[in-house]
Amino acid sequence: MSALPVLWLAIGAGMIAASAVSFARREDARGLIRLGASLAAIQLLAPLSGLIVAALLPRFLGLGRKGAAQSAGLYALILFMPAITALVFLYLAQVQHFDIPYLLTGSPISLFRRFLACAMPLAMIAIWKHGPARSFL
Amino acid sequence: MQNRRVSNQRQVFAAPAEHLPRDILLERSISALKNAHPEFSAEKTITPGQGAVLIAIVLVTVALFFAAPAIIGTLITIACAAAYLANGIFRALLVWVGAGETPKCAPPSKKALPLYTILVPLYREANVLPALAEAMRALDYPKKKLDIKLILEADDAETIAAAEALDLETCFEIIRVPPATPRTKPKACNYALNFARGEYLVIYDAEDRPEPDQLKKAVAAFRAAPPQIACLQARLNFYNAPENFLTAMFALDYALWFDFLLPGLDKLGVPMPLGGTSNHFRIDALRAIHGWDPYNVTEDADLGIRLAQMGYRVATLDSTTFEEATTDLPNWLRQRSRWLKGYMQTWLVHMRSPRGLLRNAGLRGFFCFQLFIGGTILTALLSPVLWALSLLPLVPGAPSLPDFGPHFSVPVLSLFVGNALFTYLAMLGPYRRGWLSLTPYGLAAPIYWMLISLAGYRGAFQLFTRPWHWEKTRHGTSKMTTA
Numbered sequence: 263m264s265a266l267p268v269l270w271l272a273i274g275a276g277m278i279a280a281s282a283v284s285f286a287r288r289e290d291a292r293g294l295i296r297l298g299a300s301l302a303a304i305q306l307l308a309p310l311s312g313l314i315v316a317a318l319l320p321r322f323l324g325l326g327r328k329g330a331a332q333s334a335g336l337y338a339l340i341l342f343m344p345a346i347t348a349l350v351f352l353y354l355a356q357v358q359h360f361d362i363p364y365l366l367t368g369s370p371i372s373l374f375r376r377f378l379a380c381a382m383p384l385a386m387i388a389i390w391k392h393g394p395a396r397s398f399l
Numbered sequence: 400m401q402n403r404r405v406s407n408q409r410q411v412f413a414a415p416a417e418h419l420p421r422d423i424l425l426e427r428s429i430s431a432l433k434n435a436h437p438e439f440s441a442e443k444t445i446t447p448g449q450g451a452v453l454i455a456i457v458l459v460t461v462a463l464f465f466a467a468p469a470i471i472g473t474l475i476t477i478a479c480a481a482a483y484l485a486n487g488i489f490r491a492l493l494v495w496v497g498a499g500e501t502p503k504c505a506p507p508s509k510k511a512l513p514l515y516t517i518l519v520p521l522y523r524e525a526n527v528l529p530a531l532a533e534a535m536r537a538l539d540y541p542k543k544k545l546d547i548k549l550i551l552e553a554d555d556a557e558t559i560a561a562a563e564a565l566d567l568e569t570c571f572e573i574i575r576v577p578p579a580t581p582r583t584k585p586k587a588c589n590y591a592l593n594f595a596r597g598e599y600l601v602i603y604d605a606e607d608r609p610e611p612d613q614l615k616k617a618v619a620a621f622r623a624a625p626p627q628i629a630c631l632q633a634r635l636n637f638y639n640a641p642e643n644f645l646t647a648m649f650a651l652d653y654a655l656w657f658d659f660l661l662p663g664l665d666k667l668g669v670p671m672p673l674g675g676t677s678n679h680f681r682i683d684a685l686r687a688i689h690g691w692d693p694y695n696v697t698e699d700a701d702l703g704i705r706l707a708q709m710g711y712r713v714a715t716l717d718s719t720t721f722e723e724a725t726t727d728l729p730n731w732l733r734q735r736s737r738w739l740k741g742y743m744q745t746w747l748v749h750m751r752s753p754r755g756l757l758r759n760a761g762l763r764g765f766f767c768f769q770l771f772i773g774g775t776i777l778t779a780l781l782s783p784v785l786w787a788l789s790l791l792p793l794v795p796g797a798p799s800l801p802d803f804g805p806h807f808s809v810p811v812l813s814l815f816v817g818n819a820l821f822t823y824l825a826m827l828g829p830y831r832r833g834w835l836s837l838t839p840y841g842l843a844a845p846i847y848w849m850l851i852s853l854a855g856y857r858g859a860f861q862l863f864t865r866p867w868h869w870e871k872t873r874h875g876t877s878k879m880t881t882a
Contacts, residue, residue, distance in 0.1 A: 295495065295827070298823075331835070335839055338839050339830065346819045
């Protein structure tokens with residue numbers, strides 16, 4: 263990976279971490295929209311990794327505790343924007359042949375690196391919720 | 400300037416007029432608005448000027464289409480898609496603005512509570528009267544300061560008999576509206592307004608269950624608000640939301656509308672169409688603008704815009720009234736057709752003088768009116784067009800893809816992005832109430848919008864055939880109401 267995509271990934275991961283922690287604290291509608299939007303934005307850089315992170319994030323945030331139907335609703339809300347964004351980019355790339363950089367390309371190692379970058383917010387949230395670095399966040 | 404205007408009107412229109420003969424009161428309830436401000440009356444659906452503009456637009460478009468079908472077809476397609484997307488983006492903006500914090504007012508002291516009039520229009524709804532009486536009794540407000548008017552049609556013997564049989568307390572009064580056309584809810588409310596004694600007034604539907612502290616919250620909000628705030632719109636939702644698919648979708652619709660979109664309009668300070676019931680008024684302001692338009696079948700939406708045109712403002716009230724969602728499709732279709740027809744009436748009435756609207760509502764208010772009222776109508780009517788344009792190439796023998804040129808993907812993409820946006824907003828609607836179990840229903844929103852489109856075309860047809868016809872919504876059909 264060259265420097266620019268790494269920088270974008272770092273910014274994207276930071277946005278996810280910030281919005282996720284903010285949402286976990288206040289659980290307000292704007293926080294939810296911000297979180298969905300940041301997860302959607304990361305789709306441009308690393309669709310598959312971003313989707314995995316989006317799927318894992320509610321569990322890491324400890325949000326799925328309000329009964330099955332309520333949890334399903336919250337998961338649907340958090341995952342909707344990233345899922346739709348991934349579909350749109352896929353459509354633009356595959357059907358309309360738009361040139362979207364970094365989309366579904368690269369070697370397995372570079373894909374793994376992207377996943378690690380995207381998973382950074384999960385690690386930070388885990389530290390925020392359970393570790394001594396809470397004040398840092 | 401606005402302050403002085405509000406204050407003068409208050410002095411002139413404050414007194415009730417119940418001493419006048421009934422036929423004069425009836426005539427006033429029908430004609431007061433159209434006599435004083437014919438430009439705001441929906442008695443005439445389209446003015447000759449509007450008709451001429453409409454015909455000219457259609458003729459020019461058809462002529463141009465025959466002259467250059469590919470270019471004009473592409474332009475129309477792009478315009479439809481852009482209008483659809485613009486409406487979605489505007490609603491997303493309103494949701495963002497409306498999602499912010501709402502300031503809270505301190506509750507007023509018991510001694511400071513004024514007389515409050517409650518209007519409840521009923522027609523052939525004897526079955527919901529006991530529940531209504533209970534809901535009114537449950538209000539946390541001194542009974543001696545309540546002035547509750549049950550507004551019944553004089554020829555509705557069954558409901559009158561049922562109301563009299565309930566042996567209601569003295570704060571209840573039955574108002575019999577003499578039969579006269581138009582037979583609409585706003586005309587009945589105008590008639591009852593003559594008898595209202597309160598400083599403030601609220602209108603509820605027969606099956607409404609307002610939160611007990613709603614009147615106190617309204618008093619506190621009015622006292623804290625500037626005099627330009629003539630009306631507070633409380634939030635509405637349904638107590639029978641989980642009853643079936645239709646009621647769940649309706650609840651999502653209402654949650655988005657009342658919990659996000661209207662607060663968004665409030666925070667932007669632009670004209671707000673009132674919704675259904677639980678509209679709290681300063682009664683002098685309501686009299687000053689001659690009450691409701693008896694010829695408009697969404698008199699509430701029209702009233703919100705007319706208040707803005709006459710120098711007032713509407714704000715939202717953080718209190719909920721729970722209603723009964725219609726449980727069956729024919730009833731829902733009748734209700735939604737009427738709403739969309741009324742929105743068309745409202746748009747046409749307030750666009751009779753676009754300059755006047757621009758002057759009274761300001762540039763931001765003017766555009767928000769176009770996007771919110773016009774956008775609601777357009778989205779309902781355009782959705783099937785975009786679906787048809789998107790699916791046309793799949794039909795054997797239909798024009799092939801190149802006929803649409805390189806812009807073919809515009810309707811497909813705008814339909815997809817627009818639907819995705821609307822779906823997300825529908826899913827987000829119940830979040831504020833914590834009704835997350837309803838959120839997955841939002842994924843079925845495109846199906847619900849097809850029904851709305853059907854209602855839109857039905858409403859458009861009725862606009863020209865029976866513009867004032869009031870398709871009555873049957874209440875008391877939910878198991879949860881009768882229980």
